[in-house]
Amino acid sequence: MVALITGGSSGMGLEFARGLAARGYDLLLVSNREDQLASASAELSAEFPVKVRTIFQDLAQPKAADELYSRCASEGILPDVLVNDAGMFFFKELEVEDLDRVQAMLDLHVNTVTRMCLLFGSAMKERGSGYILNVSSMAARLPVPGITVYSASKAYLRSFGRSLSYELKPYGVWMTTVCPAAIATPLYRLDPKLMKLGVRVGLIRTPRWLVRRSLRAMYRGRRVLSPAFMNVWLPAVIAALPGPLVAWLWKKLK
Secondary structure, X not given: OEEEEEOOOOHHHHHHHHHHHOOOOEEEEEEOOHHHHHHHHHHHHHHOOOOEEEEEOOOOOOOXXXXXXXXXXXXXXXXXXXXXXXXXXOOOOOOHHHHHHHHHHHHHHHHHHHHHHHXXXXXXXXXXXXXEEEEOOHHHHOOOOOOHHXXXXXXXXXXXXXXHHHHHHHHOEEEEEEOOOOEOOHHHOOOHXXXXXXXHHOOOEOHHHHHHHHHHHHHOOOOEEXXXXXXXXXXXXHHHOOHHHHHHHHHHHO
């Protein structure tokens, strides 16, 4: 059994790799962080009796998914589990100077994930089995300034994954989309002291907490998982805020 994890060199991706290795899966980790890939490979190989392979690749390139699939197919690697975890984040008012970064986010979150699901999903359909897990975000339900493109791209992932799950199920392929709230990873570049405080009081959850629930949901065939109580109250609170108040808060925050 083989599990392919994008963004598998750190954070949630590394924790997904650890969780799947504990279940006996050989690993293929894909990331644009070459040093972290080497470190993750060494760590996982020492901890689990599984094979760990790595591919250094920037998945924010337009043809990244096609190139990765071609490489895997040529080497006879057809994963039983695909975890699309690679992501990027920035918080700011959008300007023309951000267009390249915006395009990279759209390619990584939307284009690459869509093509990965269709390419690897097609191979799973032919085999008659497989699991795909996409990592969206609670931000999929938070169209607010500062994370304009991030929240929109995560909303796409939530909608796309839920719809595609119905198309794949008759072929024995299960698809789950996870929409986590705040998770203690380097993605958001939060001050370490604030991160520790958030974890201590329960506002921020650990990657291990999220991965344990995500994999359980995946194996049970859950289409969408929105763990943590914050997923219940925060989107509702923000949706209830009057427009003028949102505009005032953004003026103060930006």
